[in-house]
Amino acid sequence: MNKASLQTIHNNIKPYIHKTPVFTSQLLNDICEAEVFFKCENFQKMGAFKMRGATHAILNLTQDQKRKGVVTHSSGNFAQALALAAKSIGVKAYIVMPKNAPQVKKEAVLGYGGIISFCEPTNQAREAMAKKIQQETGATFLHPSNNIDVINGQATAAIELLEEYPNLKYIYVPVGGGGLLAGTILAANAYSKNCKVIAGEPENVNDAYRSLLSGKIESNTANNTIADGLKTQLGDKNFPIIKKYVESIQLVTEIEIVKAMTLIWQRLKLVVEPSSAVALAAVLKQKNKIKGKKIGVILSGGNVDITNLPF
Amino acid sequence: MNKASLQTIHNNIKPYIHKTPVFTSQLLNDICEAEVFFKCENFQKMGAFKMRGATHAILNLTQDQKRKGVVTHSSGNFAQALALAAKSIGVKAYIVMPKNAPQVKKEAVLGYGGIISFCEPTNQAREAMAKKIQQETGATFLHPSNNIDVINGQATAAIELLEEYPNLKYIYVPVGGGGLLAGTILAANAYSKNCKVIAGEPENVNDAYRSLLSGKIESNTANNTIADGLKTQLGDKNFPIIKKYVESIQLVTEIEIVKAMTLIWQRLKLVVEPSSAVALAAVLKQKNKIKGKKIGVILSGGNVDITNLPF
CATH class of the missing domain: 3.40.50.1100 (Rossmann fold)
Known part of the structure; x- marks a missing residue:
């Protein structure tokens, strides 16, 4: 997918979506020892990048x-x-x-x-x-994640982020069905010379991580994670993109997810769903890798039951 | 306080504060049957307009x-x-x-x-x-609310809001010690021809409401409200401004505060403290008054204990 095609897609959907804001926090930069740019898809229409x-x-x-x-x-x-x-x-x-x-x-x-x-x-x-x-x-x-038009549409979140901050070294996203991850990779490849994409995935539903290791699409036997948007598995449309280009998939524990979610709620003052916190949890596990660099984090959505929170 | 003086104050503090964003939501506009502009002081440095x-x-x-x-x-x-x-x-x-x-x-x-x-x-x-x-x-x-320099500084939140949206008919704020309310009044008087300021106050700590009725500063005997920032009383520096210019003080119940807070968290995806929700609760009680109009709401802060929420 070349830049011109992605640009056309982005222009076509613009009347129907929000251009979401990018947030930063000095305190989170200090914690991460990096410059972190949060793309707030929790503010997207209906509350998610989807x-x-x-x-x-x-x-x-x-x-x-x-x-x-x-x-x-x-x-x-x-x-x-x-x-x-x-x-x-x-x-x-x-x-x-x-x-x-x-x-x-x-x-x-x-x-x-x-x-x-x-x-x-x-x-x-x-x-x-x-x-x-x-x-x-x-x-x-229309499949939620394993459809090339859906994937191309998801690419536009990272396009907006890279248009605003072209010098990102890494973009971190959560991986569930793989639509956002594959789309973000397409955007990074088209809009940047050297921005790599890293996915965070809950250890408890580590099918994408295992898929990268085995070279074929794996599924989960259990699905016990707070990040309920990430229980699904990759598909034949997005896996080839992910397999070829993803920098790595970082597994995170449930405790690490809740800890990252707490940081986002308390420090950024943003309501995000646990899946979004998976991306920041991955960042926090890779502090050595990102030290001193500019990185993006896609906060995927904000649809969470506020009467049933993990803290 | 004239516009030029307030402008100077605003320019002086700009290097030390955030210009906070203004949020809107189609769903909240529909609920309020008005155009509502939320000034997000929960994103201010240290998390509040203070x-x-x-x-x-x-x-x-x-x-x-x-x-x-x-x-x-x-x-x-x-x-x-x-x-x-x-x-x-x-x-x-x-x-x-x-x-x-x-x-x-x-x-x-x-x-x-x-x-x-x-x-x-x-x-x-x-x-x-x-x-x-x-x-x-x-x-x-330096008193937290009954100090004219503090009051003038608090005015800058409404100044930014009115600079961005000059045609607001009303601005709703919570009232506790009265610093934000008095400051917002000074800003509205200087920056707008006909914008009036309305305060929301918890029924359980209705000292400001009673002060308007009696013409002298009243205090509370009990202070049982979830809006813990609003338990304080007015002072001799801010009460004269409030008494002379405030459009009205709208009392709201604890249930109405929690309902408004839920709307802000679920729909705007913003972490705000209960005091901020008091302003929206007042808006929701005055739907007849605001119908079809443009109004501002100052979301005063976001410092809330997320392990101890009312929903």
Whole structure:
């Protein structure tokens, strides 16, 4: 993906997304012994970077496809993102959700005009339901992370960061399904000569880390992490990009995630979800590597249940 | 206080403070049926607007006074603000704190280089201790809210807001000691033709509301509110300004404060202290008054114990 193509994508989605601010903190710079630039996607529309990929994926459809709508299965941020992006563009969004999804998530999708179909809480059931909707409506299926249009859309967060701060040595992102990581790599390759991308991943769901080691996509047997957005696994569209270009994947413990989240809440005064803290936790484990350098951190989102916090 | 004088004060403190961002939210605009501009003093240095007043009050001292240092009694944001402002300017700050003040607040003051003297947790004891330090060191006493230089410094938050959004009809602030309210009034009078200032106050510590009714400074017998920054009472320097110019003081319940705080955390993704939520709670009680108008809300600070939240 060359710079001109990414630039066109960015220009196309600009009317539908926020250009999020970049925050800095002297205290966090002191702790990290580096200059750290936080890209605040918690302030993105619907509260997460996923709005970028969802918007681009819908805009990139043909008129005929747009008329028939889009469908995805997700109980997380991508469901909300697809519903809101579809509403903004004037397209129907069918969202398959497990029937035991939290009420607040159901309401958020409904609030953005999404059409929810509930299914049993298994992978098989949600895939079957999405397939059924595709067949009945002709809607286009959009995967939350393993779709090249979605990946290209996610690239725009790092594009904005690099346009503002071109001399970043590293950009740290969390890795779950791999859409943000692959997109950030595409942006860094196109917009910078030597900026490398590093991913943070919870030790408890270390499938991406193991995938890099084995050279094939691994999955998790357990998924016990506070970073609930990172439980998913890589896909065949993003793994080749990640495998070829990622600088490294840094594993972090649950305690390290909560510690980083506390720093962001207390010192930056930002409400971020645990997945965002995974990126800062990785930074804090690599202090030797970043010492004295300029680095970026993508705070991926702010959709967290404030009645159920880890501190 | 005329516009030119306030402008000079603002220019003088600019090197020592952040120009904080102004946030908006479509969802909060929808809820309020108005255009609401949030001035984010939670992102101010040391986490609250108090940095502005403390900085101006120190800068306005004579060279001789600066050499002898400053002293205040406070266990809250002003203690941290005075310590940090004094450190930035190169002046000693003596802080009188009750010995039962939370450890985190003691550490924050020490971290900013403040020299703490502990006293018994009574008004009498802290005033006596401050007087003793004044006598021994020649330090200048600076009151957290009832000092005209402090008040003029606090005015600069609203100045920045009005410079960016000149057509605000109302600015809502919380009222505790009255420094922010009086300062905001001075700014509105000087920088706008018809912007009025409205204060939110917890029903449980409604001394300012009662002071307006009786025409003299009232105090509280109980102080049971989550908005711990607002337990103090007005003073003879700020009350005349407030009495003459404030549009009204809107009382809000503890439940309304927590509800407003939840909105700010969940929707704006901002960590703010309960006192800040008091201003939004007042807005939400005056929906008829603000309908269709542009209004400002000063989010006073973000220093809150995230391990002890009301939701």
